[in-house]
Amino acid sequence: MKFSELADYFEKLEATTKRNEMVALLAELFKNLSPEEVEKVAYLCQERLVPNYEKIEFGMSEKLVAKSLAKALSKDEEEVWTLYKEIGDLGALAQRYIGEGKGELEILDVYNRLMEIATTTGKGSIEKKTDRLAELFSHLSGKEAKYISRIVLGRLRLGIGDPTILDAFSYAYSGDKSLRPVIERAYNLCSDLGLVGFTLFSKGLDALRDFKVQVGKPIRMALAERLPSAEEIISKIGRCSVEPKFDGFRCQIHKDGDNIKIFSRNLEDNTEMFPDLVEGARKQIGAEKAIIEGEALAFNEEAQEFFPFQVTVQRKRKYEIETVMADLPLKLFAFDLLYVDGEDYTPKPYIERREKLKSLILPGDVIMVADSIITEDPKELNLFFENAIGSGLEGIVAKRVDAPYQAGARNFNWIKLKRSYKGELTDTVDLVILGYYVGRGARTKLGIGSLLAGVYDPESDTFKTVAKIGSGLTEEEWIKMKGLLDEIRVDNKPSRVVSILEPDIWVEPKYVVEVRADEITRSPVHTAGKDEGELGYALRFPRVEKFVRIDRKPEDATTVQEILEMYNMQKKVEVKE
């Protein structure tokens, strides 16, 4: 199939918000493709060229796609950037300025060219990549260029994600969605949407039924939903297992004899980064073959406590692994078992997986299984939660005792309850709006995408940045907000504002919003509490809680001093036996 025809399908998909229509359109598309084309189109729909767990990335985002468009259109980069800020979508920009074009390239030709761009590395590669993308644009119509731009940017914005494509595979194969469970299961086990599509349309449904858990191949991870209280958790799922939630990174560990692999939440192969976990898995997983999941955190031997996420995350690296490992050894809190010695454990009830996991993990100092309780009493759950946050943990995860491991799903089989969800327990802060950024995509029509906000520093009578905030307001509120801010818009940074970041629009410090956050972190970019050459402070996961506090003047906002106090109040994680 020609890429132009695919672009026509994309255009139709973009025009509807109805899921059923999308599924029907996609199914029609898949029926018109060869199995190989289905495979490639599946990846393109994921804004990729290979499955998630393969390390081939475009390595180009808005700056470089803008640069390519500048080359293709013989315009200045600044001009393209200015247009982008107005339009909010480089794809739409491409479509507007690139002409009709012949539309003669095959999907597979385009795919191959994208692959060439993605695999260009080394000295001079930025120039080469942008040249090659510009060259590709020269063979495309505006419409095709729109979708190519968006694929490279990772913002296809068609309203189709993996689940929609899985439905569409079913619909194309059988005329309804009845095969989704079989197809989805195959996807969950192999994590390769292209392979699933290729297999279905070349070998048939039975070939997908034959897919099995393979040690060494990542399984799509189950995720947790959220609820704000113990009571709601119990009334939702009743009797449940409750365990602490640690603030590290998710690891899926595959053991096949001495061969260990470690996958991240997004199924990246991170094995090389964690020699200590690999060693721990060899020693402490008491089975020849097994797949376990857990949360890895760096441990402070000296203080006998866990490091905060900001420190733990430094272990995610390619170089100087041994050096950093010496200071930041990892511990793994194992919490689930997916496979052991020939048996797929994912369909088994949680309670059974956990019991087996406990017996599987041998004593040692790297891998452990955290204490958990089973309860149907909200008070007891709450006590466990209070205890957890008292020890400086993020919160708890409650799990349905009888639920299977639902790979790839985010549902109420697992429910997280975090410190920050409980209004009374975490402080919110009152921040002064200092400016705003124009949005991208769906936010463009609102004319505003996020806020730059700060705290007050009475010592110098200045406002210092502490967060950008892009969630918490409804579309209606965003529009209202923009209206308010445009009235106090100024051309340059007000003299009382201290900021490294440059919003698209500066405003007079006037409006105060109530902002919730999970934590305060040290920040290289925010100026609150920042001394010369030192780090400032910032909010982790900031979101607007209350639209505008008309009762507050900017000088009544939270102060730098208060932020510092809140930072110092944050408890360190104590060691647990």
Add this chain to the structure above:
DNA sequence: CGTGGCTGCCC
């Protein structure tokens, strides 16, 4: 060889 811009991936 150091720095800064940009990107991808953790949360």
Add this chain to the structure above:
DNA sequence: ATTCTGC
């Protein structure tokens, strides 16, 4: 990560 929105 959190949050909002259309179905």
Add this chain to the structure above:
DNA sequence: GCAGAATGGGCAGCCACG
């Protein structure tokens, strides 16, 4: 309730450039 698309802080890696 699901699925998707907006948005956040901040780390390391890669590349360009002085």
